[in-house]
Amino acid sequence: MKILVGYDGSNAAKDALVLAKKHAKAFEAKVFVLSSLEKGNEDQLPKIEQAEGDLEYAKTFFDKDGIPCETHLLIRGLSPGEDLIEFANENEIDEIIVGVKRRSNVGKLIFGSNARYVIMEANCPVVTIK
Numbered sequence: 001m002k003i004l005v006g007y008d009g010s011n012a013a014k015d016a017l018v019l020a021k022k023h024a025k026a027f028e029a030k031v032f033v034l035s036s037l038e039k040g041n042e043d044q045l046p047k048i049e050q051a052e053g054d055l056e057y058a059k060t061f062f063d064k065d066g067i068p069c070e071t072h073l074l075i076r077g078l079s080p081g082e083d084l085i086e087f088a089n090e091n092e093i094d095e096i097i098v099g100v101k102r103r104s105n106v107g108k109l110i111f112g113s114n115a116r117y118v119i120m121e122a123n124c125p126v127v128t129i130k
Contacts, residue, residue, distance in 0.1 A: 001027045002029060002095075003020050003030070003095045004032045004093040004097070005033045005097045007033045008054070009050065012101050013099040016097045019097055020033075023095065023097070031067060032091065032093065033058040033069060033070070034083065036073075036075075036080035036083035037051060038075075051073050080114045088124060093124055095125050095126075098127075100113075100115045
C-alpha cells in the first residue's frame with residue numbers, strides 16, 4: 001500500500017502525519033510526503049528552505065519507527081492540490097491524507113481549497129483531518 005500525505009508544516013499537516021503513521025503501521029504501507037510550492041524563483045528561496053526543513057522533519061518522524069518514507073518538494077507551477085493529484089496518479093497512490101484548516105464560507109470562496117480539489121479529483125480514497 002502507498003499513502004500520500006500533503007504536508008505544509010501546519011498543525012493540521014502534522015496531525016495528518018500522525019494519522020499516516022497509524023495507517024502505515026496497520027497496512028504495512030510506504031508513505032510519501034509531498035510539499036508543493038507554486039513558484040521557484042529567487043524570491044521564494046526562504047519558502048523553499050522552510051519546505052525542505054519541514055520535509056526533513058517528516059522523514060525523521062517516520063524513520064524513527066522504521067516506516068518507509070519518501071519526501072518530495074514539487075515546484076512545477078501547479079497549485080498544491082493539482083500537484084497532489086498528479087503525483088498520486090503518477091505513483092499509483094492508494095490513499096491520500098490531508099490536514100484541513102477551518103475557514104469561513106467566504107474564505108473558501110475567495111481563496112479556494114486545495115483539500116476540496118483533492119477530494120473531488122482523487123482516484124483513490126482521501127482522508128481529511130482537522
